[in-house]
Amino acid sequence: MNGLIHKTNGVHKNGKSHKTMYTEETDWRKDYWESFEETPLLAAVFTYICYGLVVLIGHIRDFLNDLGLLKVNACLEPRIPGFVPLFSTWESFYTRHVFRRVSDVLSIPVCGVPAARVEIMKRVTHNYGWSYELHKDERSTMLNFGSYNYLGFSQNKGPCYDAAKSVTHKYGITPCASRQEMGLLDIHAELDSLVAEFLGVEAAFTVPMGFATNSMNMPCLVSKGCLILSDELNHASLVLGSRLTGATIKTFKHNNMQSLEKRLKDAVINGQPRTHRPWKKILIVVEGVYSMEGSIICLPEIIRLKKKYKAYVYLDEAHSVGAMGPHGRGVVDYFGLDPKDIDVMMGTFTKSFGAAGGYIGGTKKLINHLKLTSHCSVYSPTMPPPVVQQVLSSMKIILGKDGTNDGQRRIKQLAWNCRYFRRNLHERGYIIYGNKDSPVVPLLLFMPTKLAAFSRECRKRDLATVVVGFPATPITKTRARFCLSAAHTKEDIDEALKIIEEVGDLIRLRYSRLPVPDFNENDIELIR
Missing domain, CATH: 3.40.640.10 (Type I PLP-dependent aspartate aminotransferase-like (Major domain))
Incomplete structure (x- = not known):
């Protein structure tokens, strides 16, 4: 980039490039940077293989279904002679054989205020994800790192x-x-x-x-x-x-x-x-x-x-x-x-x-x-x-028109939470995207199998977050997206980091081989 924003290539001791962006000779944000580490070659290869296998198995299942040898538990469009398909064939295929395999992690029934902790209702499927039975009496309280409640104003009191x-x-x-x-x-x-x-x-x-x-x-x-x-x-x-x-x-x-x-x-x-x-x-x-x-x-x-x-x-x-x-x-x-x-x-x-x-x-x-x-x-x-x-x-x-400093407290707390959470993820070796002051923190997962596994394992440990895959993201950049809130305390963030570390070690998510970005040593303390 030219002008105020410059792109640099720092070099780690292992010789690998570290892409960051920062400002030079400006008066608006000297420590501005954004981190976008490239997808590791091995992770990209395995991601394409994974999607390829899912698509191949889907075509085999459709072929066996046409022959009457296999019943596909899906809503198939009736083939009416003389009529073209009403909806896209590929969209139907992708929904039946790819999206439906992870549908349980993409839509979770919430039954409480989306605060720092949120109530999740249990649901069970008997037809491979096409419909769900809600168990209203079986609820669990989880850490909520998936809501856009940035300043913590989503409350049922106050x-x-x-x-x-x-x-x-x-x-x-x-x-x-x-x-x-x-x-x-x-x-x-x-x-x-x-x-x-x-x-x-x-x-x-x-x-x-x-x-x-x-x-x-x-x-x-x-x-x-x-x-x-x-x-x-x-x-x-x-x-x-x-x-x-x-x-x-x-x-x-x-x-x-x-x-x-x-x-x-x-x-x-x-x-x-x-x-x-x-x-x-x-x-x-x-x-x-x-x-x-x-x-x-x-x-x-x-x-x-x-x-x-x-x-x-x-x-x-x-x-x-x-x-x-x-x-x-x-x-x-x-x-x-x-x-x-x-x-x-x-x-x-x-x-x-x-x-x-x-x-x-x-x-x-x-x-x-x-x-x-x-x-x-x-x-x-x-x-x-x-x-x-x-x-x-x-x-x-x-x-501040309410006569308190509650608004400023929430803004500063969110800023502190963002830097603290992001820095700890960087130090643990995960590939993290975005700016250090952003309340949105994407963690790269790459493979669709890890997308589902990450969400399920986090929920087992009472951490609710959002996972996003293709086509909402590029095919090699499937991710978990964490959203920070001023309602989160340091204890909440430390608990979430511990869970992420456990799950990350279980499904092997430490892809980063680059140094921790150059935070100012006093960043977190100054904001606090």
Whole structure:
């Protein structure tokens, strides 16, 4: 990368490369780095062999089923003469023979508040994962390292709970109307104002669903004749929203400013295909924290390129607002930048605020335009009042408007937890992705068999986490994803580390051969 972010290749004593990124001669984050260790060759080979065997066995089972020699316990599409298949053949095959083998670790019934510890309900399948029988009386309490409860506001007691309960009695559970048709209550207007104050922008607009905040509002901003430059790892809501705009979409390599600048140069020099007319708008679409990689966007470089090439920036802060920055205001706060340099600031309330819905912040002209034209404003009912109050209460705590320092305590605790947990995993020899300040910590597993084994063995030891495999990740980068929370204590993290170490030794996950990244010796103590 060029500009503020530089990529270096440190060399370990065994001669192997250690890829990190850091800043040089900057005033915004001298110790910024991200770790992305390459997949070991042997692990990649075994991963492909593993997937190959599963696919081969699946085809053999289908062949024997066609001959009537084997009954496949699956929902097979009836072959009606003269009709084409209704759904994709490969999707059906993958679901039946690959996904279903690990379905018990990909959807776990939770029956309690997603706090530091969570209640899990036992379930049993009698038909190889196609249906489950819940045992409501058999529950177990586990350490929760899989929820987006970054600041620990998802609670069933405390000031947020009391305020939401009071508002439920006053307003009910829903306005039963859209923003433009008698659905806008006074607390919705209060939330819009508070979000704008929190972000440091002129105005804000709230939406009842986080996914729809992207997918339904992006078509109001760009259209045919415009260009969207999208990070290749952007969330599905951004991908869908971009496609619905009708604009031309081009991707650039993840968090790679050289790739982005190349796309921008080409767009400015060559213009639109065939006609070579200038693009009406160029919109750079990125996320603050990437939920599968744990990486933080190089926002100072994004802003520099935006100004250089006269483009616009759409920033999705779903996983960063509340969880990043000394004041919990996201990556803009983390880098100490001016919020007005971001044209469209989007985020959700479903993570750090323990609620639901999303927001878009920006200039008054932008927000008024969205209020008039967005499908979320015209067709969707507004946010339920209890949810609105949950956001109001938690945001006021973060801002310190409740008269306490509880908000700052939660922000500092999360920052400490992130560095402490990540550093300990690095020291134990696991391949960890992402930035050291990110609340999302991916641990590479590689093989699909280890994906299932890791989740099952962790649950046996009362640790609940999320595992993710192909096609949600590249085929050789199956991973476990840990999400840190301010609700976690040091004892909780130490217990989780002990369990991960036991399971890691059992299924052999210590793939890293590189030195521990260069943390500042006082990092953890200073944050604490």
